[in-house]
Amino acid sequence: xxKTLLARLAMAVAVAASFSAAPPARAQEPVVKxxxxxxxxxxPMSLLPEFAEGVKIEAIGFNTGNDVLTALVSxxxxxxxVTYLHYVTGLDKGFDLVAISGQISGGSALVIANDLAxxxxxxxxxxxxxxxxxxxxxxxxxxxxxxxxxDIHMRGALLKQGIDPNKDxxxxxxxxxxxxxxxxxxGEVELISTVEPFATQILQAKAAKLxxxxxxxxxxxxxxxxxxxxxxxxxxxxxxxxVVKAVVKLDDKLDADHVLWQGVIxxVTGLDKxxxxxxxxxxxxxxxxxxxxxxAIADMMRDLKYISTDVTKKVEDRMDYSFLEKATGKPKSxxxx
Numbered sequence: 001x002x003k004t005l006l007a008r009l010a011m012a013v014a015v016a017a018s019f020s021a022a023p024p025a026r027a028q029e030p031v032v033k034x035x036x037x038x039x040x041x042x043x044p045m046s047l048l049p050e051f052a053e054g055v056k057i058e059a060i061g062f063n064t065g066n067d068v069l070t071a072l073v074s075x076x077x078x079x080x081x082v083t084y085l086h087y088v089t090g091l092d093k094g095f096d097l098v099a100i101s102g103q104i105s106g107g108s109a110l111v112i113a114n115d116l117a118x119x120x121x122x123x124x125x126x127x128x129x130x131x132x133x134x135x136x137x138x139x140x141x142x143x144x145x146x147x148x149x150x151d152i153h154m155r156g157a158l159l160k161q162g163i164d165p166n167k168d169x170x171x172x173x174x175x176x177x178x179x180x181x182x183x184x185x186x187g188e189v190e191l192i193s194t195v196e197p198f199a200t201q202i203l204q205a206k207a208a209k210l211x212x213x214x215x216x217x218x219x220x221x222x223x224x225x226x227x228x229x230x231x232x233x234x235x236x237x238x239x240x241x242x243v244v245k246a247v248v249k250l251d252d253k254l255d256a257d258h259v260l261w262q263g264v265i266x267x268v269t270g271l272d273k274x275x276x277x278x279x280x281x282x283x284x285x286x287x288x289x290x291x292x293x294x295x296a297i298a299d300m301m302r303d304l305k306y307i308s309t310d311v312t313k314k315v316e317d318r319m320d321y322s323f324l325e326k327a328t329g330k331p332k333s334x335x336x337x
Contacts, residue, residue: 029056030239035068036061036081039177040196040279041104041224043268044254044261045081051249055242061268063176066147072097072229079228079243083149085306087225088298091314092307096229099294099319101244101327102336103224103251105286107279108153108215109199111208112191113184121212123161126191130168133190139170143183144193146173149223152297154193155304156217166305178269184208197271197279204275213282218300221284222293233320244323251285287328288336289319 034057036045042065049057062068065082072080073095081103082090090097112118118125133140142158142165144151155165163169172189174180177198183189184207193214194202202208215221226247233240254261258280265276298315301307321332328335 029054030236031056031058032078032236032239032243033058033060033076034079034081034243035059035071035077037065037068038063038268039107039198040265040269040276041107041283042081044104044250044264046268047260047264048243048246048250051246051253052242053245055239055246057243057246064145064148066145066175069095069147072227075229078232079226079240081224081226084219084222084225084294084297085149085152085301086147087227087294088301088311088315089147089307090227091311091318092309096231097227097318098230098233099225099227099289100240100323101226101247102287102289103226103247103285104254104283105223106221106283107196107199107223108150108193108213108221109196109203109282110154110157110191110193110211110214111184111199111202112211113187113189114206114209116190118211120210123212126211127161127163130163134168140168140191141172141189142169142191142193143172143174143180143189145175145177145195146171148177148195149219150177150193150195150214152301152304152306153214153217153219155306156219156300157212157214159304160217181205181207196282197265197269197275199282200275200279201271204278218293218296220293222286222290222297224286225289241323241326245327248287248324248327251287255285287324289321289324290336291316291319294319 032055036042046059048059065086068080069082069086071077130140144154158165177195180192180194180198181202262276294315295312298312324335
């Protein structure tokens with residue numbers, strides 16, 4: 001009996017020793033909620049969790065960039081993929097935004113109704129057509145998703161060509177870009193500034209014809225930006241750093257693997273592979289933050305009366321390059337500063 005008790009005691013001591021010698025349990029990784037919109041340069045963000053280290057990323061899709069920005073400022077998200085335009089308008093409204101990385105740029109296209117006798121890149125012809133509509137008392141209707149990069153690309157391009165987007169044309173807001181093709185088919189607009197892959201969808205379906213790529217304005221091809229809030233940075237800078245590292249890794253992967261990019265576009269949007277393949281031609285990964293261009297965008301937006309205050313200094317000051325520097329090992333002078 002005594003031997004049995006001693007044996008059991010020895011076994012218990014051995015088990016306890018084995019537990020004490022075991023390595024400590026791994027601390028639970030912080031969860032970061034990251035929002036993105038449903039466009040060809042935005043949906044790759046759904047792959048971000050696969051590239052995360054030291055943090056668990058929850059990637060959440062929204063219909064538009066405006067929805068993503070709203071979720072960020074209401075603290076439903078920690079990090080958001082938006083556009084330079086959202087960043088500028090958010091600062092104009094007094095929102096607490098900090099830009100931490102670029103993502104993907106390009107992706108804009110102006111498409112025009114098939115029955116309008118204007119050739120591709122014929123800005124003089126478009127200007128004359130707009131003037132003719134105005135003389136007849138008819139509105140020349142130009143659509144975009146208000147607040148998206150394609151909206152400001154269009155406005156800047158029109159203004160540079162002598163067409164006042166606030167006076168010469170009638171703006172039509174179509175929030176969800178997936179609805180652009182039906183607006184053209186129903187004859188509700190003459191011209192749309194739309195986003196990939198919906199631009200390619202429209203062209204391949206012959207619902208409209210290409211007029212121009214609206215990159216000849218202050219924003220150039222700049223589109224997406226990754227932003228967060230100052231309280232997120234203060235509470236968990238390591239998690240923010242991990243998100244930026246994941247964005248850089250994802251951008252590098254997309255640059256090298258267009259099949260992966262095409263696959264995620266078709267998966268998230270439901271559009272055909274041929275649409276996704278063609279859409280990617282009008283896009284490029286770009287994790288840099290282009291500070292001088294961002295300031296020029298803010299100036300252009302004020303000229304267009306898109307914003308009411310001068311936020312140029314805020315735009316520059318609220319770009320935090322420290323996370324990109326750590327993620328890439330490069331100085332900010334090589335990252336768009």
